[in-house]
Amino acid sequence: MAPAEDGPQPAPRSSSGRAKRTLVAAGAGRPPCCPKYHKAVELIGRRWTGAIVSVLIKRQAMRFGEIAEAVPELSDRLLSERMKELERYGVVARNVRPGRPTRVEYELTQMGRDLAPAVHELERWARRWLT
């Protein structure tokens, strides 16, 4: 990240009152500061995604209702939405088990399991600094 961009000239942004800094900066052909990290934050930064991944790291495979219980503040609607996203990104795998009331199991893929260090570090930080 922070690619090149060592500005000798303080340079652009604005011309009067307040012009479009964003556009000026983007228009200068400068790439976004770190597309991959940004994308990662978009993914796991989305509300509840971190919590979902966190509980899936602790137990290996969980059913829909189990995740819902483990994260009580999360509603079914959002849980369903987040799981679909995570599946689409390849972070979790979804397995439907044959049976009467349909049972669905979710588990992390390798990509998802590899998020563990980040999640653990964040947990460590939270434990240390938050009340």
Added chain:
Amino acid sequence: MAPAEDGPQPAPRSSSGRAKRTLVAAGAGRPPCCPKYHKAVELIGRRWTGAIVSVLIKRQAMRFGEIAEAVPELSDRLLSERMKELERYGVVARNVRPGRPTRVEYELTQMGRDLAPAVHELERWARRWLT
């Protein structure tokens, strides 16, 4: 949160069709899965917060406009909002330098610097798994 409504019976979710699982679970007196981690995700999971902390980790003190340049997609409005939040949480410190036009410098506190491992792990993951 979860005021009154203390049902002695576990009475887990539903009675017909689909009742309020969320409220039932919360009402059962069960604490949220991990309040601190949840709080952390609320904080750094908010849009752009991760990116802001990330650039502040790389350089030590930055002015408002420098952060804005380093994260070109981020608008002034949100940058201002996020910085206020981060300051309130104690993640960054704000120093106003005397002189006109007003110059403000932001730098991470120890609490903020301690976020570096989590941010680095997330960056590593992003580099490895995202396109």
Added chain:
DNA sequence: GACTAAACTTACGAGAAGTAAGCAACCAGA
């Protein structure tokens, strides 16, 4: 006296999240 710079604010529409309820498939018990 108009112009400029830096750091914010304000206004407003669009999109994401929260809340509540419904649905489909199946089965156990009365």
Added chain:
DNA sequence: TCTGGTTGCTTACTTCTCGTAAGTTTAGTC
């Protein structure tokens, strides 16, 4: 057979957050 229960989602609607654009403030400078 009818009632009720379980499970994994949807749908409908409200509220909050984000993105975009433009305005404000303070004081030096041309």
